[in-house]
Amino acid sequence: MHSPIDLFVYKIYKEKLLSHSDLRKMKYAMRVIWNEGIKFIILLLFFARLNKVSFFLFSLGLLLSIRLFSGGLHFEGGLLCFVISFNFFSLAVLILPYLFTLSFHRALILMLISTIIIYYHSPKPSIFRPILNKKRKRILKYLSLFSTLLWIIVLFKFIFIHNQTFFECGIWTICLQSFQLLPVKEVVQ
CATH class of the missing domain: 1.10.287 (Helix Hairpins)
Structure with missing residues (x-):
């Protein structure tokens, strides 16, 4: 069939x-x-079943605006991709914000580490869509860095004051996205 x-x-x-x-x-x-x-x-x-849709959509929007430029882990099978995505959002939305309460200083340190990782390790494209043009690769690197820094400013300047859970969800989303860039091998050009 x-x-x-x-x-x-x-x-x-x-x-x-x-x-x-x-x-x-x-x-x-x-x-x-x-x-x-x-x-x-x-x-x-x-x-939705857990009444966490707003946190999921926030995390998804934040992730997509960075991942679009930085790339990350890619899997051939749909099931493995789903399992990894499920784990990613479960960690960012359900587990890490409740397991580790982030102070302003800890969040700042995590964002510094994440920004450095994103700068040095992005973009990481899929093997199905390699980036062969060095200029395009450099542009994607700067766009991923810009998007990350923009979110960090939004998180610290606006969200931190009003909603600690959204703030931590955003911090963990950026951290998880940056950390997943580490194990990805560079596409040979």
Whole structure:
């Protein structure tokens, strides 16, 4: 049994609308969008059940605005990707903010370490989408650093004063994102 994505790509192939290379890219993009959509719905339902949707969405928004430029861990299998994502958001939203209460100074130290890691270890692209252009790689590095610093300013200047849980959720999200850059091997260029 073929998936709807396979059937759609086959139809495009038969009509000779795109090159083989473009068909592979389209199929990859469609699978990524499908898998991410399913993962998002499951995570949203899980956090809704725990009445933590606002923290999950905050963490997700923060993560995406940094990860878009910094890259990070990527997995071939959808199940492993889901398990890692589930663990990431469980740590950032449910576990770490309640396990470790962060003082202003501890949070500042964690952000300094995270910023250094993001500066030296980003971007880390997927092996399916390597960055071959050095200028693009440098731009992504600076954008990931800018996004991280912008979030740090927002967290310390605005959120820290009003909501400690959101603050800690944001701090842990940035930390986890930066720490996941460490084990990723550099794509050979």
